[in-house]
Amino acid sequence: xxxxxxxxxxxxxxxxxxxxxxxxxxARAAYATPRDGSAExxxxxxxxxxxxxxxxxVVIPHGDxxxxxxxxxxxxxSSDLVDLDGHFGLHPALxxxxxxxxxxxxxxxxxxxxxxxxxxxxxxxxxxxxGTPGVKVTxxxxxxxxxxxxxxxxxxxxxxxxxxxxxPRILAGSAPALAIPDLQAFGRTGGGGRRDxxxxxxxxxxxxxxxxxxxxxxxxxxxxxxxxxxxxxxANPTQYTPDNGAAYPQGRFGHTMLQLAxxxxxxxxxxxxxxxxxxxDTHVNQGAAxxxxxxxxxxxxxxxxxxxxxxxxxxxxxVVLTMSEFGxxxxxxxxxxxxxxHGTAMLVMGGPVSGGRIAGRWPGLDSGVRYEGRDxxxxxxxxxxxxxxxxxxxGAPDVQPVFPGFTGDxxxxxxxxxxx
Amino acid sequence: MRAVILISLGILTAAAPPQPRAxxxxxxVTARDSALHAxxxxxxxxxxxxxxxxxxxxxxxxxxxxxxxxxxxxxxxxERESGTPLLHLSTSDLAQRFFAAQQxxxxxxxxxxxxxxxNQMMAGPDELRAxxxxxxxxxxxxERAVLSDQQLQEVIVDFWSNHFNVFFGKGADRFLLPDYxxxxxxxxxxxxxxxxxxxxxxxxxxxxxLDNWQNVRSGGWxxxxxxxxxxxxxxxxxxxxxxxxxxxxxxxxELHTLGVEGGYTQHDVIEVARIMTGWSITPPRQGxxxxxxPRAHDDGEKVVMGEHYPSGHGMDEGMRLLRWLANQPATxxxxxxxxxxxxxxxxxxxxxxxxxxxxxxxxxxxxxxVLRAIFHGPDFWANANVGAKVKTPLEFVASAVRAVGAxxxxxxxxxxxxxxxxxxxxxxxxxDGYPDREADWVNSGALLQRMNVAVALAAGRxxxxxxxxxxxxxxxxxxxRTRQVINTEAQGDERLALGLALGSPDFQRR
Numbered sequence: 001x002x003x004x005x006x007x008x009x010x011x012x013x014x015x016x017x018x019x020x021x022x023x024x025x026x027a028r029a030a031y032a033t034p035r036d037g038s039a040e041x042x043x044x045x046x047x048x049x050x051x052x053x054x055x056x057x058v059v060i061p062h063g064d065x066x067x068x069x070x071x072x073x074x075x076x077x078s079s080d081l082v083d084l085d086g087h088f089g090l091h092p093a094l095x096x097x098x099x100x101x102x103x104x105x106x107x108x109x110x111x112x113x114x115x116x117x118x119x120x121x122x123x124x125x126x127x128x129x130x131g132t133p134g135v136k137v138t139x140x141x142x143x144x145x146x147x148x149x150x151x152x153x154x155x156x157x158x159x160x161x162x163x164x165x166x167x168p169r170i171l172a173g174s175a176p177a178l179a180i181p182d183l184q185a186f187g188r189t190g191g192g193g194r195r196d197x198x199x200x201x202x203x204x205x206x207x208x209x210x211x212x213x214x215x216x217x218x219x220x221x222x223x224x225x226x227x228x229x230x231x232x233x234x235a236n237p238t239q240y241t242p243d244n245g246a247a248y249p250q251g252r253f254g255h256t257m258l259q260l261a262x263x264x265x266x267x268x269x270x271x272x273x274x275x276x277x278x279x280x281d282t283h284v285n286q287g288a289a290x291x292x293x294x295x296x297x298x299x300x301x302x303x304x305x306x307x308x309x310x311x312x313x314x315x316x317x318x319v320v321l322t323m324s325e326f327g328x329x330x331x332x333x334x335x336x337x338x339x340x341x342h343g344t345a346m347l348v349m350g351g352p353v354s355g356g357r358i359a360g361r362w363p364g365l366d367s368g369v370r371y372e373g374r375d376x377x378x379x380x381x382x383x384x385x386x387x388x389x390x391x392x393x394x395g396a397p398d399v400q401p402v403f404p405g406f407t408g409d410x411x412x413x414x415x416x417x418x419x420x
Numbered sequence: 421m422r423a424v425i426l427i428s429l430g431i432l433t434a435a436a437p438p439q440p441r442a443x444x445x446x447x448x449v450t451a452r453d454s455a456l457h458a459x460x461x462x463x464x465x466x467x468x469x470x471x472x473x474x475x476x477x478x479x480x481x482x483x484x485x486x487x488x489x490x491x492x493x494x495x496x497x498x499e500r501e502s503g504t505p506l507l508h509l510s511t512s513d514l515a516q517r518f519f520a521a522q523q524x525x526x527x528x529x530x531x532x533x534x535x536x537x538x539n540q541m542m543a544g545p546d547e548l549r550a551x552x553x554x555x556x557x558x559x560x561x562x563e564r565a566v567l568s569d570q571q572l573q574e575v576i577v578d579f580w581s582n583h584f585n586v587f588f589g590k591g592a593d594r595f596l597l598p599d600y601x602x603x604x605x606x607x608x609x610x611x612x613x614x615x616x617x618x619x620x621x622x623x624x625x626x627x628x629x630l631d632n633w634q635n636v637r638s639g640g641w642x643x644x645x646x647x648x649x650x651x652x653x654x655x656x657x658x659x660x661x662x663x664x665x666x667x668x669x670x671x672x673x674e675l676h677t678l679g680v681e682g683g684y685t686q687h688d689v690i691e692v693a694r695i696m697t698g699w700s701i702t703p704p705r706q707g708x709x710x711x712x713x714p715r716a717h718d719d720g721e722k723v724v725m726g727e728h729y730p731s732g733h734g735m736d737e738g739m740r741l742l743r744w745l746a747n748q749p750a751t752x753x754x755x756x757x758x759x760x761x762x763x764x765x766x767x768x769x770x771x772x773x774x775x776x777x778x779x780x781x782x783x784x785x786x787x788x789x790v791l792r793a794i795f796h797g798p799d800f801w802a803n804a805n806v807g808a809k810v811k812t813p814l815e816f817v818a819s820a821v822r823a824v825g826a827x828x829x830x831x832x833x834x835x836x837x838x839x840x841x842x843x844x845x846x847x848x849x850x851x852d853g854y855p856d857r858e859a860d861w862v863n864s865g866a867l868l869q870r871m872n873v874a875v876a877l878a879a880g881r882x883x884x885x886x887x888x889x890x891x892x893x894x895x896x897x898x899x900x901r902t903r904q905v906i907n908t909e910a911q912g913d914e915r916l917a918l919g920l921a922l923g924s925p926d927f928q929r930r
Contacts (some may be wrong), residue, residue, distance in 0.1 A: 181866075198916075333663060
């Protein structure tokens, strides 16, 4: 079928409205047949740790003497951490991820980050989301550009979705993308929970108004919303029990991961998912094996582990990528915390991952190799890591349009995805 | 149940009587058009009948009255303010309540009921009381936005609350923020920018939020620990600050004054941090006031962007730095640009910014005069900029409640509606505050939520609203297409018509 289902639904739905028919009739018709191999489609989940996570406390280089000498108050004792290979260890709060390392579905990328020198949260997040370090005028985000340029999968308004009230910069752009503050509330229009003739009237009236309003962002966002509402009503994700005994941690992150799992299992055609989790800007009293950062990491690790367990077999087609705008100073500061630094650590998890290994080059922590004399240097450009995942997992033929001005040399891929 | 809101569909379709052009040199045709535009920008939208009353007074006279701080106060609002318990509590009162709540939470955490980082679940009575007070601060902002007659004051307070953002959820800021909003921001919102900048620099809320109370000379001086989310994990000595902390210095330059393109380097950030060492807070249990601690101050010589600060001037160095920053050309441009973005267009026209900067230069940063220059400039009235802004969630909710002549009740529920739409007040974690651009607020999920709120409000099902006593007429500007859809679909159902009007694409703009 040459014509995309999305376009069909959009124009066809409006035509039927003018004939006085229930637009849901068409939605049912369009989605009655299962999307071809929807469960087999590669899915990428990106999680942004906003606030600059201390990479040295995530993937701990306990084999580097400087780690202990520079961090007398906040280093995790070697007896407390989860050793991985004799040199690196996981923070003890991330212990639930160890089985994924052991079964080779978790790769760790230390010393990854941006080629840009900024230590501003906002600039660095902006660059990591726009995918164009140092360039402020880029209007769209790199995940959105991926959706723009790789359109063969585009059949559903749920292709790209972010959890949260605001659509993040990384998904902003001309390709449709949804922001979902709360999955249960999303499917309701008309202010009430129950669907009846009146809510259909309201939905139809709004749809008409917005369709005719203009060609701007308001109009296109509204159209995406109406399509998504129809699909979600069909999928009915309100009843949900995690599989395989997975237990999501309490708190916002755990709830987000649970909703993401619901959406994936609703088979609505999700390909790109995004969520963020904050609380990493640990300038003061960061703590070591226990403390402020440990508490954040505990929720983070438990959320990721529960998601993997809940997904079970589906993880064969899922890659979860964590990112953060930069790392933090090697040396602890005067307040028992760390200040804005440069390189950080990212996690890549899932069935397609070439895991159980440290990816990219670890430069060590000697003062001579530090960035500007104080920070972990960047040996893996975040675009090399993201490119590898887009090419080797998502199947992007070319990342030039996604990361403009970036050469995208495959020999620089850090090797986080298994060769098929 | 009392009849909720009656609107006459006739009003929706009635054309305004043509009148002579009112805006200075702009494209708005009638006095009513100009009045609506001004009400959409200097205010949270019109209340019933207000377009006519502003048109009658003359829109420029109304604008001047909004710029006049001695204007009449709304008595109903004053009553509500005096009936808000939060405003009768001192910072130390609030601190006591906060620490009681914190103790309760820790006790629960020790019993293993819930992780310390997670404050959402199973709160005890002290926590619930503390949370109720927090809700009052947010609710107060919404009440003022809806009810105040000094609308511009409320709009500009919202602007500065974001420009000098402090995250309500960070430790001691849970009890320091009310004082910050009431006594740091509000009295200076239409004054001199330098006064506002200095007041924020000396505010306990900002000193805590951006860690400057921990910013001490190298090898420095121990300070007492503040309460809050910083979870202790070692002996007290290990938590003492030992050196500079750049956090405030960086945001002072990047966000509060010069802007990220303002020409400073990492070295300047460090020098500014050194100048600000010793700007601290007294122990919060005793009220948490600003204090300069000479022993924590770095006495060496500093150089910031070529300006020399000779050693040994203590707190005066910081005062000199802040006054200097307040009137740097980069600061004038950066802040004027943001004001034009707020009041004119997401992408501010150069002319608007130039006018604002010229007024700034002329008046030494008098915010009132900078705003006057913007409102008197041709860009403010240009056709291309009318209706060019998308409402923030606060603007959407406040304008909808105003449009139907309703009032918020005294519960925090209307503030919770604003939060659900994506703008929990005072809870933006990053120091840049909530954004003010269409792309940041328009997305499919947010639009659905707005439609739901609109329908619920019209149906009398939106929590937190006292319906108006009298018959309200809806005074909003709808396109022909929107009117036609409403007339066709609502079939005389006035509540439905109202819900559709408030949820329409037209009403998302201002």
